[in-house]
Amino acid sequence: MDRNHALAAFAALSQPTRLDVFRLLLRAGVNGMAAGEIADALDVKQNTMSANLAVLHQAGLVRNQREGRSIRYFADLDGTRGLLGFLMEDCCGGNPDLCQPVISSIACAS
């Protein structure tokens, strides 16, 4: 993850529909959702959703996979990890004592 990838990812997440899509796909987990399902779930027109999915894909935040006539989308956790790592690396490198509480507070309460 370099600076330009990070910029693209943040831009992707700065739009309401796209943020909703990403969180929806996080919830969907390994099942993912077909493009049309996503559009229906969020009440967004098909071509608008297609464009927004393309932005998320380009940004490395979602993956997709053709499945018959549909294309199924998944949250890309590798890309997500890269983004968060990029954001926090400076903090962790220079000031781990300050950074650690940020990390630990978002750990899954398993």
Added chain:
Amino acid sequence: MDRNHALAAFAALSQPTRLDVFRLLLRAGVNGMAAGEIADALDVKQNTMSANLAVLHQAGLVRNQREGRSIRYFADLDGTRGLLGFLMEDCCGGNPDLCQPVISSIACAS
């Protein structure tokens, strides 16, 4: 951190200068940097930087504090934690097994 705050934060980080500022302030740690220092360090005009700092502040990503004639800026780690937590909460809630690797991979290598 609600959806609108998260959108504002992602929008703030989606602009090159602002991303650079945020990372610079993470590196600066508790010392922070004066607004003018930041503008000089990144070779950005004073009023442009002022506007960008205002966006980051509004988004809850930086704090500031007047210090004589200068205003000193700091990365706001509470705001940052809120943002990351918001982004990952759905994943953690429904799919902690998938989410955990994302979290642990960004932990500080102390």
Added chain:
DNA sequence: CCATCATATCAATAATTCATGATTTATGGA
């Protein structure tokens, strides 16, 4: 093949965002 369904791409307009010169506000020193 042909019809249909699912998704992507295109073209055009509307809306938002950005950078900047000029100006204003706030602070501190003489």
Added chain:
DNA sequence: TCCATAAATCATGAATTATTGATATGATGG
């Protein structure tokens, strides 16, 4: 009080981004 410094605000033009109707591509079943 007057001046100098530091930062914020304002107004404007340029560039980017979003949405949408129309159309194209790709896959499946008959």
